[in-house]
Amino acid sequence: MEKVIIEREKYTPVRLECDVLVAGGGTAGTIAALASARNGAKTVVIERFGHLGGSMINGAGPLHSFFNLYKAFPGAEKKQVVKGIPQEIIDRLVEAGGSFGHVEQEKGYSYDSMATLIDREIYKGIIFDMMREAGVKLLLHTMIVDTVKEGSEAKGVIIETNREGKRFWQK
Numbered sequence: 001m002e003k004v005i006i007e008r009e010k011y012t013p014v015r016l017e018c019d020v021l022v023a024g025g026g027t028a029g030t031i032a033a034l035a036s037a038r039n040g041a042k043t044v045v046i047e048r049f050g051h052l053g054g055s056m057i058n059g060a061g062p063l064h065s066f067f068n069l070y071k072a073f074p075g076a077e078k079k080q081v082v083k084g085i086p087q088e089i090i091d092r093l094v095e096a097g098g099s100f101g102h103v104e105q106e107k108g109y110s111y112d113s114m115a116t117l118i119d120r121e122i123y124k125g126i127i128f129d130m131m132r133e134a135g136v137k138l139l140l141h142t143m144i145v146d147t148v149k150e151g152s153e154a155k156g157v158i159i160e161t162n163r164e165g166k167r168f169w170q171k
């Protein structure tokens with residue numbers, strides 16, 4: 001049988017109350033948080049890293065899929081299929097010199113017809129600005145380690161930070 005330990009019972013202080021808690025500040029989380037806060041909800045984003053943007057910042061190439069695959073289907077009408085807050089971010093990046101905007105793919109367009117290159121360091125600053133303007137509270141370097149539920153309803157999350165990390169050392 002696998003060896004286990006039983007952790008001691010802990011009294012965990014309740015740090016935050018909010019209307020909308022966004023678990024993870026990747027592209028989905030940041031845009032959801034902006035939409036939520038702009039509509040008046042007290043919004044918190046909890047992110048394990050020290051920046052927002054998630055996988056898009058940590059490994060992706062150009063951003064895909066703002067447009068349909070019109071080049072792969074001759075005769076198809078070119079259409080922008082993603083607008084709203086994602087487009088607003090691109091507009092802010094262009095304004096700040098952090099993107100050329102959407103550019104046509106010259107090859108590989110069965111995968112994507114238009115690609116959107118961004119400067120990731122400029123993105124990091126702009127998305128912080130947008131969060132501040134919308135009034136989103138950010139908890140960075142903060143790991144979600146568990147959820148708290150009442151029945152089937154999610155009530156909150158348990159977090160751990162660099163300062164208050166839970167550790168177990170075995171000799």
Ligand SMILES: Cc1cc2nc3c(=O)[nH]c(=O)nc-3n(C[C@H](O)[C@H](O)[C@H](O)COP(=O)(O)OP(=O)(O)OC[C@H]3O[C@@H](n4cnc5c(N)ncnc54)[C@H](O)[C@@H]3O)c2cc1C
Pocket residue numbers: 023024025026027028029046047048049052053054055056059060061062063064065142143144145
């Ligand atoms: C290697 C790679 C290359 C890619 N290339 C491209 C590309 O070229 N073009 C393109 O358009 N798309 C690309 N993608 C896809 C694109 O990056 C993802 O579709 C998109 O980033 C998903 O966004 P998301 O917000 O759903 O998730 P994620 O970006 O994964 O965001 C999740 C966030 O949650 C945080 N998180 C996770 N667990 C916890 C926790 N327990 N506590 C606190 N925070 C937590 C993470 O740190 C992260 O910030 C690529 C993805 C990868 C992995």
